[in-house]
Amino acid sequence: MYRTTPPVTRLSDYQPPEFLIDDVSLRLELDAEQTAVDAELSLRRNPAATRGNGDLRLDGEHLALEAISLNGRALTPAEYQLEDDHLLVHRVPDRCRLQTRVRINPAENTALEGLYVSGGMLCTQCEAEGFRRITYFLDRPDVMARFRVSLVADPARYPVLLSNGNPAGEETLADGRRCVHWEDPFPKPSYLFAIVAGDLVAVEDRFTTASGRAIPLCIYVEPGNEDKCDHAMRSLIKAMRWDEERYGREYDLDVFNIVAVSHFNMGAMENKGLNVFNAKYILARPETATDADFAGIEGVVAHEYFHNWTGNRITCRDWFQLSLKEGLTVYRDQEFSADMGSRGVKRIEDVRLLRARQFPEDSGPMAHPVRPDSYIEINNFYTATVYEKGAEVVRMQANLLGPERFRKATDLYFERFDGQAVTTDDFVACMEEGGGIDLTQFRRWYSQAGTPQLDCEDDYDAATGTYRLEVRQHTPSTPGQPEKQPLHIPLALGLVDAEGRDMPVQLAGESQPPAPGTRILALRQPVERFEILGCATRPVPSLLRGFSAPVQLCYPYTEEQLSFLMAHDSDGFNRWDAAQTLAQRVLLAMVDDATTAVPASFLDAFREALQDETADPALLAEVLTLPSEGYLGEQMTVVDVDGIHRVRQALAAAIGSGLAAELQAVYARTRSEEGFDLSHAAMGRRALGNLCLAYLVRAGDAQGLEQAQRQFDGQANMTDVIAALRTLLEAPDAETAAAGEQALAGFYERWADEPLVLDKWFALQAQSSRPDTLARVERLLEHPAFSLTNPNRVRALIGAFASGNPVRFHAADGGGYRFLGDRILELDPLNPQIASRLLYPMTRWRRYDAGRQQQMRAQLERILEVEGLSNDVYEVVSKSLE
Numbered sequence: 065m066y067r068t069t070p071p072v073t074r075l076s077d078y079q080p081p082e083f084l085i086d087d088v089s090l091r092l093e094l095d096a097e098q099t100a101v102d103a104e105l106s107l108r109r110n111p112a113a114t115r116g117n118g119d120l121r122l123d124g125e126h127l128a129l130e131a132i133s134l135n136g137r138a139l140t141p142a143e144y145q146l147e148d149d150h151l152l153v154h155r156v157p158d159r160c161r162l163q164t165r166v167r168i169n170p171a172e173n174t175a176l177e178g179l180y181v182s183g184g185m186l187c188t189q190c191e192a193e194g195f196r197r198i199t200y201f202l203d204r205p206d207v208m209a210r211f212r213v214s215l216v217a218d219p220a221r222y223p224v225l226l227s228n229g230n231p232a233g234e235e236t237l238a239d240g241r242r243c244v245h246w247e248d249p250f251p252k253p254s255y256l257f258a259i260v261a262g263d264l265v266a267v268e269d270r271f272t273t274a275s276g277r278a279i280p281l282c283i284y285v286e287p288g289n290e291d292k293c294d295h296a297m298r299s300l301i302k303a304m305r306w307d308e309e310r311y312g313r314e315y316d317l318d319v320f321n322i323v324a325v326s327h328f329n330m331g332a333m334e335n336k337g338l339n340v341f342n343a344k345y346i347l348a349r350p351e352t353a354t355d356a357d358f359a360g361i362e363g364v365v366a367h368e369y370f371h372n373w374t375g376n377r378i379t380c381r382d383w384f385q386l387s388l389k390e391g392l393t394v395y396r397d398q399e400f401s402a403d404m405g406s407r408g409v410k411r412i413e414d415v416r417l418l419r420a421r422q423f424p425e426d427s428g429p430m431a432h433p434v435r436p437d438s439y440i441e442i443n444n445f446y447t448a449t450v451y452e453k454g455a456e457v458v459r460m461q462a463n464l465l466g467p468e469r470f471r472k473a474t475d476l477y478f479e480r481f482d483g484q485a486v487t488t489d490d491f492v493a494c495m496e497e498g499g500g501i502d503l504t505q506f507r508r509w510y511s512q513a514g515t516p517q518l519d520c521e522d523d524y525d526a527a528t529g530t531y532r533l534e535v536r537q538h539t540p541s542t543p544g545q546p547e548k549q550p551l552h553i554p555l556a557l558g559l560v561d562a563e564g565r566d567m568p569v570q571l572a573g574e575s576q577p578p579a580p581g582t583r584i585l586a587l588r589q590p591v592e593r594f595e596i597l598g599c600a601t602r603p604v605p606s607l608l609r610g611f612s613a614p615v616q617l618c619y620p621y622t623e624e625q626l627s628f629l630m631a632h633d634s635d636g637f638n639r640w641d642a643a644q645t646l647a648q649r650v651l652l653a654m655v656d657d658a659t660t661a662v663p664a665s666f667l668d669a670f671r672e673a674l675q676d677e678t679a680d681p682a683l684l685a686e687v688l689t690l691p692s693e694g695y696l697g698e699q700m701t702v703v704d705v706d707g708i709h710r711v712r713q714a715l716a717a718a719i720g721s722g723l724a725a726e727l728q729a730v731y732a733r734t735r736s737e738e739g740f741d742l743s744h745a746a747m748g749r750r751a752l753g754n755l756c757l758a759y760l761v762r763a764g765d766a767q768g769l770e771q772a773q774r775q776f777d778g779q780a781n782m783t784d785v786i787a788a789l790r791t792l793l794e795a796p797d798a799e800t801a802a803a804g805e806q807a808l809a810g811f812y813e814r815w816a817d818e819p820l821v822l823d824k825w826f827a828l829q830a831q832s833s834r835p836d837t838l839a840r841v842e843r844l845l846e847h848p849a850f851s852l853t854n855p856n857r858v859r860a861l862i863g864a865f866a867s868g869n870p871v872r873f874h875a876a877d878g879g880g881y882r883f884l885g886d887r888i889l890e891l892d893p894l895n896p897q898i899a900s901r902l903l904y905p906m907t908r909w910r911r912y913d914a915g916r917q918q919q920m921r922a923q924l925e926r927i928l929e930v931e932g933l934s935n936d937v938y939e940v941v942s943k944s945l946e
């Protein structure tokens with residue numbers, strides 16, 4: 065079949081814009097079916113650009129042009145040329161004023177890019193290239209303009225009219241419509257533009273900045289949700305304070321507004337002064353939201369707020385630099401959450417996510433560097449690599465510099481580049497200058513894809529007390545990058561003595577032993593050797609403490625050593641990691657031996673951990689959580705879907721029956737405190753208690769089953785309700801599973817009017833390991849509450865099944881794959897971004913056995929055959945098949 069392949073955009077082709085836009089005036093006459101947009105652009109030729117043929121080329125898509133004039137004179141058709149995705153204005157003077165009037169249809173916009181309808185409101189999403197669906201513009205981040213916006217609307221339908229910046233007056237027009245003005249004094253790229261119009265209520269608070277300015281804070285929600293904004297507001301205020309204290313960054317506008325919308329492709333968006341959020345990351349009450357939801361809200365509210373400096377005041381030169389704002393801002397929100405809760409637990413959660421999402425991406429067909437060098441569709445590059453690995457790369461620099469020098473370096477960054485659109489290289493240059501170090505080799509972390517592997521070997525010479533460590537680094541090849549160069553990798557090392565104490569790490573050549581504790585070794589060469597002196601006994605190495613670099617570590621630990629580190633390592637992260645490695649070993653061995661027999665030593669290690677009454681419950685819950693099926697699959701040469709599921713269930717049941725008394729004791733302890741709060745301690749108790757309960761129910765423990773039922777019936781808070789419901793639904797015996805079904809029906813009755821809770825109801829069923837789950841998911845597509853045009857709902861049902869239920873999605877008969885193929889083809893014309901993201905599990909086809917490979921490929925090939933595929937889906941499918 066003939067197809068014209070969509071064009072590739074390359075970093076190496078970057079050219080500065082030929083024209084700049086200093087000022088923009090926009091007037092939107094808002095209507096759900098036909099909105100009129102009048103734009104006036106003050107344009108000027110860019111002195112820094114090479115001169116083209118004199119034509120001005122503006123981006124624009126899905127726009128109906130109604131009028132166009134230059135410096136006040138209407139243009140004749142010969143003076144411009146209209147194309148599908150752009151407008152050429154011939155021979156424009158070096159300075160000019162361009163006026164256009166276009167019409168757009170928000171109601172038809174199911175892609176949710178540009179101006180669209182969500183429930184009864186109108187809202188926008190412009191990152192990355194959505195502004196071109198609103199008006200003709202230089203829709204690229206290195207064109208920064210001052211925006212003045214007027215919103216005209218029927219005050220009965222759209223009483224609230226918001227845009228970026230500060231309010232600048234309003235009036236009532238002769239026809240009764242209202243016209244509200246906004247002015248944003250800070251030049252910004254078009255992707256940060258936003259408007260919202262709707263019948264919304266505001267939850268208000270106030271923040272006084274370090275310099276004493278009182279800033280009104282408003283969270284706008286649909287009526288009825290006012291009582292679910294408390295946590296988001298508190299998180300915002302904490303984030304504003306934290307950014308002042310930790311980075312010296314003060315808020316800069318007179319107002320700060322947030323809007324929660326129900327239809328949103330991503331988590332949230334940092335539009336200047338007007339953050340737009342997926343309602344999921346704002347709305348929460350203890351009865352409707354889990355602890356994980358509350359934590360997500362705190363992190364995302366902070367993330368979007370932090371973008372005001374890292375993203376908005378200093379933005380990206382081009383979309384290849386996306387990690388400039390995202391990697392840095394994720395690092396900032398991770399540190400914020402660490403400061404608000406438990407640093408140790410936060411680190412574990414972040415690494416768990418990195419390993420579950422970014423590592424597989426980095427070894428698959430869509431692997432790309434933190435700073436990609438080409439793309440077909442930029443929307444496909446809002447990835448775990450750009451976000452989470454990008455954050456790790458910033459974290460390594462922060463750790464290399466240490467807190468004081470890192471602060472000096474970020475101060476320099478803000479001072480030097482405020483108001484500019486810059487590159488990741490500009491950021492690293494500030495780290496070098498402010499930190500006084502050389503990051504030449506380190507820069508490869510931005511340009512080289514793939515997860516480096518560290519192979520460690522050691523030996524110990526008792527006669528001289530010398531411990532030798534040899535570390536080899538190797539980065540596997542990735543698409544387009546067959547050869548890799550060595551990276552500068554900070555390796556945090558501790559040496560643990562037989563009593564579990566840290567030894568001093570004294571390197572050969574050093575005359576004095578340092579204080580006992582962690583040392584950071586710099587790896588730069590393919591092979592590095594270290595000699596450590598003064599080791600009276602053979603140490604157990606504690607490698608990569610705190611996960612000091614985003615690498616895959618290999619060291620031939622014995623099971624005794626892992627149990628030892630799990631119990632004694634002074635580094636909390638490595639205690640957790642040792643437990644994970646131990647569990648992984650046991651599970652993979654069970655798969656290999658086709659057995660469900662569990663080694664007694666493993667249960668002993670778990671028992672010992674459970675009996676430690678001094679342990680932080682949240683940390684203990686992390687330690688006692690088995691690696692996920694997805695993660696275990698990643699550790700195998702060929703993913704054994706059924707084997708992994710079988711042994712993981714068997715191990716959970718063995719824990720539940722073998723340690724029933726200990727689990728009951730811990731469960732009882734976690735339940736002893738009354739009331740609900742969101743303190744780290746309380747969330748930790750709930751996490752630990754629910755984990756114990758899940759093990760007990762998995763083993764069919766009669767008391768555990770009763771407790772789960774009671775916990776569900778108690779309806780104390782969503783964390784406990786969902787946990788109980790999940791365990792009941794997964795219970796091994798038919799009677800309990802039937803009780804689970806009943807509970808599920810009750811859950812629906814109670815929450816039918818709460819969309820975010822209903823999402824949980826869909827996801828719970830989609831993730832069930834019951835053999836008939838696919839049939840149920842197919843039935844749920846017909847449920848009146850299901851909708852293909854609401855991304856949260858699509859993720860809750862289709863996404864949860866395809867990405868969160870490996871054993872049923874990867875059923876050997878290929879039913880799951882056919883199901884996903886069908887859904888992607890239905891979704892692509894509606895919302896390409898969502899369709900493309902759902903594809904992810906099938907891009908991993910090479911990791912499975914021949915039968916599954918063939919079935920997944922068949923679906924990918926079938927999708928590729930379809931005419932009129934979006935660039936989003938085309939790019940992911942074609943690269944997966946390469």
Ligand code: PHE
Nearest residue numbers: 191192330331332333334446
């Ligand atoms: N820039 C947003 C963030 O990370 C993410 C986003 C990207 C939202 C594209 C919408 C569209 O905070």
Ligand code: ZN
Nearest residue numbers: 367371390393
């Ligand atoms: Zn972001």
